[in-house]
Structures are given as structure tokens and as C-alpha cells.
Amino acid sequence: MQLGRVIGNVVCTVKTASLAGQRLLIVQPLGREGRAMGRALVALDSVGAGMGDTVYWCRGREASFPFLPADVPCETTIVGLVDVVNIPGSTFAIP
């Protein structure tokens, strides 16, 4: 998994049927100092994340498991809302 921040969302009215009802959020991955690391991506939400939330997300086939038994075609899913990041010596801060 990786740390990230929700910075936006995507609206797709025409999409594959099995994505119906799923929220598409834009996530900016974060590094150990809380700064942007790599490029933003679109992830499904499985925990009710909102704009500006610090989250963590999962990649790959496992990213569709929160939606079982439905087979949802997704490769990145937000699987946790972060309360605290404890990295001694880091400037990571949750707004």
C-alpha cells in the first residue's frame, strides 16, 4: 500500500457496468515527508474518503477485493483513512 491524499474526483456517466455506483477519486501519492511522490492517479473508494483526506491505497488485483463478491474492474482502491502518521524525524503532517 501507499500513502496518498485525495485531491479530486472524476465523473464518468458512461462506463463499464460493473463500475456503477463506485466513486472515482483522484489520489496524489505521498512520500515519507508528506510531500507529493510520483504522479496522481484515479482510485476507487472503499472507505468513504473525501476531498483532502489523507488515505492509504492498494494496487493490483487485490484492489478489487473490497467489493467482493462483485467483480469490479479496478487496479487501485483506497482502503484506509489515515488518522496518524508516525515517522520519527519526518515532517509528515495531516492537515
Add this chain to the structure above:
Amino acid sequence: MLIARIIGDVVATHKAPSHHGRKILVVQPLDLDGSDRGGAVLALDSVDAGIGDRVLLVTEGFSAMTAVGRPDSPIDMAVIGVIDAVHLDD
């Protein structure tokens, strides 16, 4: 798998049910010379590792789920060993 260092942990009360009861560790993969190898990632603990430990990190879902013992879970990384020593052919 990768050699890595645990540099912190994360608290998340609201998360995938299968993540409950496991520490969420902040892990920094390392090159053989000990320098950072890419960015830090999060992994679930399966060997009771702590901050500062040098560990073995698996970065693929099936292996991670198996190590943590939770099938069908949204887990793609896990700490699966605490490293005592690394020997290199000189």
C-alpha cells in the same frame, strides 16, 4: 522481495476490515549499500517488526495476503521477516 527498513507506522481506525489487528508499517526499501531505493511504502506486519528493524518486504498481493493469513484482502505489501544479517560475496 526487497530488503527494507521500518521507519514508522500509521494509525487508521477506518480501514478495510481485513487490516484490523495488524500494524501498518511505513517501510523504506533499501539498496544493498543501505541507501534509499525508491519511495517509502506501507506494509502490514506479519512478524511483529518495529521501527528501526531491517526487514524482508514482499510487494505483491498474493504473497502479502498469504503472509498475513488473510485471503481475499486488499493487501499488496507485507513485512515477512526481520533480517539478522546480509552476506555479500566480496
